Amino acid sequence: MQLRSAAGVVLAILAGCLAQYSSAQSSAPSPPPGTPPAPPSPGTPINSSQTPVPTEVLPLNGSYLTTKDQANGPTIIVNEHGEEVVINGLGWFGFNTGGTAPLDLTKGTTALSQDFNMIVWRMKMLGFNAIRLPFIFDSHWGLGLNPPTALTRACVVPNVTGANSIDGSMIPPAFPNLPLGNTNSLPQAPPTVNEGICNYYMPADSTLTRFVWVVEQFIAQGFYVNLDYHGNKYTDSLGNAQGKLFIDLVNEPDGFGINWEAQPLLGYPGLKDLYLHTIDALYPICPSCIFLVEGTGQDKICGNNWGNGFATNQTLVKTVDVSDPTPFFRKVLQRPWLAQLVIAPHFYCPGVSQATECYAGPTQWQGFDDTVGYLSVAPGFCDPNTKKCKVFSVIVDEFGSTLNSTVETSCMTSIIAYMNAAPETGNNHAPMLSWYYWAWQPQSNGTGGMVGDDWTTIRWDKVNSLTGGTNDWPEGVGMAPWYLKAFNQTAPTFAVSPLSNEPLNVTIVNTATPALPGIVRRRALSA
Template sequence: MKTRMFIALSAILSSTFLYAIPAAQAFSPKFPLSTSGNKIVDSSGAQVILQGVNWYGMENEPGTVIGLNARDYKLMLKQIKQTGFNVIRIPFSMQTLTKGKEVSSVADYIGSNRELKDKSPIEVLDALILEANVQGLMIILDNHSQADQGYRNDLWYGQAGYTEDDWVEMWKSLAIRYKDSPNVVGFDLKNEPHGKATWGDGSATDFRRAAERAGTAIQEVNPNPLIIVEGIENQVAGGQKLSGHWWGGNLEGVRNNPVRLPVANKVVYSPHEYGPEVSPQPWLISKNLEKNLLDRWSKGFGYIHDQKIAPILIGEFGAKDFSTKTISGRWMKAFTDYLGKKGMSWTYWAWNPGSADTGGLLTPDLVTLEKKKMPTILNLIKVQKKLVAQR
């Protein structure tokens, strides 16, 4: 099984019948991106705050981002850009990458979607990346799972027959495939390690070790992308200050065991942060909610930013209820205020509707923006742009 999976991924992602996407006209910022202390910077040294959305679907059936059954993909990308975002995080499963023609649920009779007719999932992704570059949007690829609809798997291997070797080879193949796609700025190695995942103990379940292995393999063939590393859920080697974390949210291990790669200034740490609509965590039940949240964020991941160890990218955050009369809304306001003040990068979950926990920034018609959510998100973009301009 190991050999068969390894060969299949390598063949699909790297063989000559699949092309490397040609570079489109460059746009600001100047690529590639790197890190400088707690900032992401472009090749000229200018600070870049990633402000974006998750556009999910490629990690499940039908094998591509949701919404192409109803809208022209170029118009969807145009709306994302015009709304004010500069990056899209695209979750995918390893199974999706190996699917042949054709992807389901693409209305290939609508406008530019005719270009996607008979394409496989990864070929549709190619088209999305190329058009995103034309429109001035950056892309982060997020390995959400090994199997379709497999996000609950705690490790980066062990699901649907995939091994760690398969996972590393997959990332290496994607690094080759998108080497000439400058707007593919980051690889989020594994979504939300949790459960059995450890940090810093050197074992087979040590995500720090695995991140260094995958990151090194990527950099051997493509030194350009940011290597985005999430945390774990449970205790880290060397101890920690907080007793509980979200899946992938425990980055306290970075204090004593940071990720180190051959190409310096490429590691970005990426926790996920949610309110009570995802799970009524004990730290969300407090008379001094805002104060306690600030303390948690500082101890859990904010110290990485504050001590200028590396930049932080909040890979996911979101909610349905933005009313400041509720715990959810108070959490959202406190968190967006925190991101604005710190200048941390972020990708909101999610652009498309359908998430049971958070909904989306689009309403179910896949065109209209959620009027109760957008003022908060647009204000965050505005505050952070002002912050960069003042530096």
């Protein structure tokens, strides 16, 4: 699939910030305090040194997210109470591939795969607390594609209990050797499918309205939402997302052929300037958002994946001859939004990366350390001039595997060891136990889905790889489904109305930054 997006600026739903002003909000709200001047016209080179740094932002008087340095540990993500927030997330695409909804609510044979609320409930019961939603504004593939696919339809609703039941679909063949909770019944009842009509509650007037509703519904069910950028606009609506939003600024920038430095002969902007310009513009609007950045331009480092190019070791950068993010990090250390920035690498196996070497064991771990891991432990990145240093928080923004070969299982075992900072992986990185698994649906090339090819059966081997506690997967990455004692039942049930009581008030703002070239992406159906 060729992406038709102009991916120069983040596409984001910036809800929590405007909620602080919801009582005074009109149909045409004034720009919030601290909004910087309009950015350059399309095609105008960005000089980040001339980009105004906001000095006034919206007050953080509600829920919010930020990062916190620790004297004897990694930098962590915390909420407004100073409590650590650990992300166990999942990708679900469709708004970026012409689906006009998370794909694919027409597949399978029952409400288990065809009803949106039912799928969200299943995700919750598996222990996921966050969702990653790729999207674009493109009229062929994204939120501009109208009318949206009709998804309100009659469907078969299984019994809640008994043979071939809703609850039965959530019981693994065997429980892992970990502390168990109540394994006799699920802690939350599934949502009701009224009169056998799936998705009766889902908006159908426009794809954009449906997308905003999907974000609202996930937040209403206690999820954090990662808005995975694929466009050149952003919306600043929604009133209930304070402290729930992660903004993924540019997905796999390697795929667009851009480097940290501008490439004038090709007409490509530098990722450094795109990131700085974008966050400078968005931070005054959403100081409670976490901004996720992916690396680029370092494919030649063995063990590197798309999105992981953050190496700044000058000997390595010059010897291998790769793009250098040092100027970006030097600027970041001076920005008021430094604590809102999180490094977001992708860890993949050969089914996605096409790697023929450095995909497991010490060579893989060295590649991860060189390009990402060093940022997560002291001293982190140090400005060679000012000597100021910063340790960054890291979220593994995508990882996953089909687990259909010894190569894939060996690679995934190696990735899990690295994310746990197991002793054999060395001490040049911190544990990375906040993550987004790719993906829910089975037609994701190179990884498959959390459900099988029938769109209904849970892939329990993948669940076990995330929980650990089995012979095949002794170590996991912290996920706790409903049957484990560690299951965190913080989200509300579906007793709440699935429709928002507040009118959707969507404001689209064109940020007018240079476009990136359209290319054929590595994975035909993916983020």
